[in-house]
Amino acid sequence: MFHITKPVSRMKIKKQMYLIFIPLIIIPVLFIGTYLTTFFMKALYKQTSTQLESDNIRVKSIMLDCLINVYNISTDLISDNMLKSILTTTYLDAKEANNSLNNYNPYEDYVQNYSFISSITVYTDNTTLPETKYIKHINPSIYKQLVSKVLIPSSCKWAYSSPDTAVNPARELMLIRSFQTVQSKYKAIVVIKISNNFIKNRIQNNDLYTAISLNNNPVFFSTTRSMQGKPQDVPIDYNTDYYQYKGLFNFQDANVLGHVSSLPVFQSKDKLYITTIDFEAYRNITKIMIMCIAIISLAIFIPLAGILLYTKFFSTRVNSLRTAMRSAAMGNFDVIETLRGDDELTETFADLQYMITTLKQKEAAMFESKLKEKELLNQQQRMEFKILSSQINPHFLYNTLETIRMLAIDAGTMNIASAIKLLGKSMHYVLENAETFSTTLKNELDYIDVYLQIQKLRFEERLDYKIELPDDFSAKDYQILPLLLQPIVENAVLHGLENVSKNGYVSVIINTDFNTKLFIDILDNGTGMTSDKLNHLNRLLTDNIDYDADRSSIGLSNITRRIRLFYGESYYMKIISSTEKGTHVQLVLPLIPNQ
Structure with missing residues (x-):
């Protein structure tokens, strides 16, 4: 027992509870449920198969009885000497022939007394006999369809009748037998058709599907009318003397349970193939199986869910206690x-x-x-x-710079005088806005212009710039955070144009939607950045990660933080760059009127 509990005690409490409780529920329920479901499915399958086989045997019995009766009736007709005499006599006039036919008329009795007979027709090539309801002349078409099948006297053949849409739209099973008229020059056959309505009334007493075909011919009777005249869509081996197949098979692209068997036709080499199918059986068995699986799943899931919830609740409490103790130990x-x-x-x-x-x-x-x-x-x-x-007086700095500028003018060095003037403007703007949170967009752009002029004095032909504003747009009417653009412009000059020997260019373009947003685009035509460096930089700005040692990253990170702090998360800075194509920095800010 110690050897079993020792490894378990080393696990977390949650895993211990899973290891103990889950197998005690899942394995027994799954085993018992699977066994009962399998046993139940087999019982249903066997019961359905037995029912289908019984109904198939019932249909075979009905058809066998019907075929024997039809054969016996045909035997009575071809053995009737009076009928033979009428068929083999050459009549001189129609009156004599009609008198003979009127004196012999057993056909009505057969049709009326045997409901399984659809019709009885005698075909003869004795043209001295007039055609009646039951006697027809043999023409080439009749000879080909019927007479040629029974050229041997007294021979018989089972076949289908051709569907007649006007009289009988369905195919009917019929027996063809020839008269034994060896001593006469006339030939005659009798054709007895079995009524499909009789077969339907005798067979169709349940919801099962039944189809009957002769040999490998199409179906002549089916409880589903649309299947009549179509081939049997079931597995049949026509070369087997006695064929039987039962169980699951595919019928019209659906899985069904059925029973197929053959029936040798009495006194003939023909065979009937009888198919019995229950369309709902397999579906019902599948539904029951799914229901059993659902019940088993619920029997597993509900206790399992309870165990999981309780285990989570208990483990959460233990972890909360551990976390509180650990926090207290660390001084929190x-x-x-x-x-x-x-x-x-x-x-x-x-x-x-x-x-x-x-x-x-x-x-x-x-x-x-x-x-x-x-x-x-x-x-x-x-x-x-x-x-x-207090030791550093801004006015002292301005006066000192102005004195130096005047000395430069007196000395004739106008470049130095201009540089000192620009530096004074720059220092004045920085000191003036060091502790403020708002200035006009015009003041900020003027400061950028001063800064770029100073850089242009430094780099000469390596640098040129432009500041563009839309028409009918007054920069002095809108506010912006002070000292927001200078780090971006400084990056464009010092880093973007670092490897540019001449014709370097920086553009500051102002746009607005004249509603709520201000767009400031700062572009350079420098060497740009690799995709890795660009992704790294954007990640620092997007995720608000602490900046690296690189001063350019510090400045851009500070800008992003100031935008989020003062304007909110809806406003941002985006950087687009590629090697040899320069860098494009876009600021999206709120359009705030000057107040």
């Missing part, structure tokens, strides 16, 4: 207030909370003393900063 006392349940775990958590409360009280006293010490230190630092700041 902000743990959950309560633990669900009312058992030993809850009591343990209450003890933990009491311990945390005691520690927090002691820590608060220590923190208060440290806070006072830090406040004194901050006051001292602020005082030192104010003393340092």
Whole structure:
């Protein structure tokens, strides 16, 4: 027992509960359910097969009885001497022939007394006999269709009648027998057709499908009328003397249960093939099987779901207690207030909370003393900063730069004078907006223009630039964060055009939807970035990851953070770049009117 429990005790509690409870439920239910379902399916299958076989035998019995009776009637007719005499006599006039026919008329009795007879017709080549309802002359078509099948006297043949849409639209099984008229020059045959209505009334007493065909010919009778005249769509081996097939097979692209067997025709080499099918049996068995599987699944799923939920609940409580204890051990006392349940775990958590409360009280006293010490230190630092700041007077810097500029003008060095003037404007804008949160778009663009002029003095023909605004757009009427564009323009000049020896170009293009958004596009024609570097940079900006040591990344990251902080998550900066094609930075900002 120790060898079994030792490995289990090393597992997590959740896994222990799964290992113990799940096999105790799933395996027994699955085994018993599978056994019962299989037993039940086999019983249903056997019962259905037996029912189909019984009905097939019933149909065979009906057909055998009918065929024997038809054969016996045909025997009576071809053995009737009076009928032979009428058929073999050459009549001189029609009156004499009619008198003979009127004196002999057994056909009506047969048709009226035997419901399985559809019609009786005697075909003869004795043209001295007039045609009647039951006597017809043999013409070439009749000879080919009927007479040629029974050239031997007294021979018989089973065949189909041709469908007559006007009289009888269905094929009917018929017996053809020839008269034994050896001493006469005339030939005669009798054709007895079996009524499909009789077969239907005798056979169709349930919902089973029945089809009957002669030899390998199409179906002459079917309980489904649309199948009459079509081949048997079931597996049949016509070369087998006695054929029988039962079970599952495909019928019209559907799986069905059925029974197919052959019936040798009495006094003939012909065979009937009888098919019995239950279209609903396989479907019902499948439904029952699915229902059994669903019940088994529910019997497994419901207890399993309960075990999983309880295990998750219990494991969550244990993990919550462990997390609270670990947090307290690391000095984080902000743990959950309560633990669900009312058992030993809850009591343990209450003890933990009491311990945390005691520690927090002691820590608060220590923190208060440290806070006072830090406040004194901050006051001292602020005082030192104010003393340092007062030593640098912006007006002193401006006056100094103006004095140097005037000296440059007196010396005739206008380039130096212009550079000092631009530097003064730049410093004035930076110092003026160092602690502000808004300026006009015009002031920001003027500062960018000053910055680019300074860079142009530095790089000369390596750099040119342009700042474009839409027509009927006044930049002074809208607000923007100050010092937002300079780091981007600086990156375009210093990094984008780093390897450009001449004709470097930077464009600052302002657009708006004249409604809610302001679009600022900053483009350069420099060497651009590789896809890896671009993806890395966009990931830093999109995910708001701390910047790398690269100063360009610092500036762009700060811009992204300022946009999100002041304008919200709907506004952003996007970078598009490829090697040898330059870099395109687009800012999407709110269009804020000047107030």
